[in-house]
Amino acid sequence: MTIKSLSPSQIALIMKKGRAYNSGSFLLKTHYETVVFDDKKHKNTGKTTPEHKKQEKTDKNKGLELFCTFIASKKVFIKAVDRNRVKRRMKESFLKELTNVEKNGGILKTPTPQFVFLAKKETIRNDFKIIGQEIEQILLKDYIIK
16 A cells, blocks of 8 residues: 655645544545546546546555645644644554554555545644544544445
């Protein structure tokens, strides 16, 4: 499984059309439709690709591309140290949760998942364990993973 970051145009699309999941520490926005972007103009071409038909369930998460971005606003976290700490905690907790899913034989239900994590003020007080539990609850409760 490879993890790639999202471009600003992709983030804007997810923020506009994505589904929101609220947690105590963060807001998760997801978008499941695979959208083709024109790399030169960074604009949505409006075409969708049926990549989910190509991926077999026996393949599990091999070759799966995961698009993920972690955002900590300067308005919420004034110090850069706090913004970096929060993004690092969210990222490490998310990656740890994904490795746990892979070890237990679970798979992601979407062909190319796209996630945007928006940190809340409470995130700075939480440690890795609490953030990881919240991520697990959202992923399991809302059927993002099997």
